[in-house]
Amino acid sequence: MPGELVAEITRMIEEPGLAATYRKGPDCALWQLIESAKLGDAAAFEEIMVRYQRRVVNTAWRMLGNREDARDAAQDVFLRVFKYLKSYRASEDFDGWLYRIIVNVCRDIARKRPPAALASYETERESGDLDVIGDRGDIEESAIQSEQRNMIVEALASLSTKEREALVLRDLEGLSTEEVARLLGSSQTTVRSQISSARKKIKIFRDRLMKQRRG
Amino acid sequence: MDCKYIENKVWLYVEGDLDHRKHEAASQHIRCCQQCAGLVEEARSSQEWLRSCKPGRFDEAFMDSVRRGARQRIAEQKSSRLEFAAMFSRVNWKPLIIACPVLLLICWVGFHRVIRTRSNSPNSTPVAVNDGSAPKHVGNKPDRLTENIVLVKDRSIKHHKRILKRVEPAPGVSVGARGEILASVETYQPPMRIEIQTADPNVRIIWFASPGDGPVPFGPEK
Numbered sequence: 001m002p003g004e005l006v007a008e009i010t011r012m013i014e015e016p017g018l019a020a021t022y023r024k025g026p027d028c029a030l031w032q033l034i035e036s037a038k039l040g041d042a043a044a045f046e047e048i049m050v051r052y053q054r055r056v057v058n059t060a061w062r063m064l065g066n067r068e069d070a071r072d073a074a075q076d077v078f079l080r081v082f083k084y085l086k087s088y089r090a091s092e093d094f095d096g097w098l099y100r101i102i103v104n105v106c107r108d109i110a111r112k113r114p115p116a117a118l119a120s121y122e123t124e125r126e127s128g129d130l131d132v133i134g135d136r137g138d139i140e141e142s143a144i145q146s147e148q149r150n151m152i153v154e155a156l157a158s159l160s161t162k163e164r165e166a167l168v169l170r171d172l173e174g175l176s177t178e179e180v181a182r183l184l185g186s187s188q189t190t191v192r193s194q195i196s197s198a199r200k201k202i203k204i205f206r207d208r209l210m211k212q213r214r215g
Numbered sequence: 216m217d218c219k220y221i222e223n224k225v226w227l228y229v230e231g232d233l234d235h236r237k238h239e240a241a242s243q244h245i246r247c248c249q250q251c252a253g254l255v256e257e258a259r260s261s262q263e264w265l266r267s268c269k270p271g272r273f274d275e276a277f278m279d280s281v282r283r284g285a286r287q288r289i290a291e292q293k294s295s296r297l298e299f300a301a302m303f304s305r306v307n308w309k310p311l312i313i314a315c316p317v318l319l320l321i322c323w324v325g326f327h328r329v330i331r332t333r334s335n336s337p338n339s340t341p342v343a344v345n346d347g348s349a350p351k352h353v354g355n356k357p358d359r360l361t362e363n364i365v366l367v368k369d370r371s372i373k374h375h376k377r378i379l380k381r382v383e384p385a386p387g388v389s390v391g392a393r394g395e396i397l398a399s400v401e402t403y404q405p406p407m408r409i410e411i412q413t414a415d416p417n418v419r420i421i422w423f424a425s426p427g428d429g430p431v432p433f434g435p436e437k
Contacts, residue, residue, distance in 0.1 A: 152268035172268070199230075
């Protein structure tokens with residue numbers, strides 16, 4: 001045991017990021033959860049899933065624009081987290097690591113079902129799933145929200161995969177350009193160009209939709 | 216800073232993606248230019264519209280189904296690993312362990328047969344004699360003297376295609392049973408001249424083998 005402790009302290013000295021992880025209060029609990037999950041503690045892994053499920057589902061839904069695909073992606077994300085948790089190092093940013101998995105899983109799913117993003121909107125509207133998603137308290141409000149959400153999903157679906165990924169991570173998930181570039185494995189200049197183009201396309205799409213509505 | 220620049224960079228400007236200096240310059244221009252201020256306003260409104268997209272309210276049942284599905288996939292993966300391990304343990308390895316050396320032996324024998332067949336094929340190196348006759352191919356079993364020359368060729372000149380020339384032993388010089396050149400004091404003759412013409416026409420190797428007193432070994436190394 002003392003040997004392990006010495007090794008751990010040595011590792012902390014060698015890896016400044018790891019020491020920072022130890023210092024941070026909220027991350028300490030997460031680190032403990034991760035370490036327990038690594039050792040095969042099912043309850044710890046369950047806790048990690050509960051902590052991150054909403055973020056994973058929301059990001060996947062924004063990327064794929066489809067409830068069922070989002071569920072599928074979230075399940076796959078947690079499977080990969082379980083699979084690769086042993087290779088995760090405490091010096092890494094867990095959120096960034098998780099986002100990278102989400103992006104990869106969403107890419108895989110989008111590749112398998114290319115037209116899904118656009119088609120899914122129609123499917124959801126037909127099946128009435130969006131009504132379930134919406135606020136049940138106020139039907140009218142729910143309908144407006146649902147309609148707006150559909151429009152945005154359609155707008156996002158009109159973007160290329162790379163543009164959508166950059167836009168979702170930067171504007172909807174609120175990551176910095178630097179973080180997005182790191183996650184997507186691109187340069188900051190490329191990401192800026194992608195998000196600029198994506199924002200422009202979204203505006204054009206929105207203007208067209210507004211015109212159609214008025215017409 | 217002009218309107219064209221603002222038009223190009225407005226989407227980066229509204230979200231603060233421009234560096235500080237450019238952002239300040241753009242802000243200064245926008246304050247003075249109504250048209251650019253309008254562009255910025257439109258861009259901001261579009262961004263607000265985009266951000267108004269709140270993901271659907273995924274209720275607890277949905278989240279439960281996500282976790283349940285994930286657990287199921289993890290269990291499936293574990294069981295598939297176990298299945299593979301079980302399949303691995305079910306395999307009867309004894310015959311395979313026995314078969315492997317046999318297969319290796321067969322491969323080794325086959326390989327050697329191929330190598331031997333190739334080495335027995337007619338030698339393509341032409342050997343010319345300086346009597347003016349055309350180059351001739353050395354057969355499967357060259358005579359001793361030819362063998363000597365081939366040996367010298369292989370050791371001394373590498374990486375070149377060679378044409379060998381040989382001078383016949385002078386009168387009075389005989390060739391021994393092992394291919395060595397024999398000469399005696401009585402039958403002294405001038406040294407034997409051996410020439411090797413390399414692939415490079417400017418390079419020719421010439422040396423003189425003197426039989427000297429008694430037998431001079433010029434054959435294979437002992």
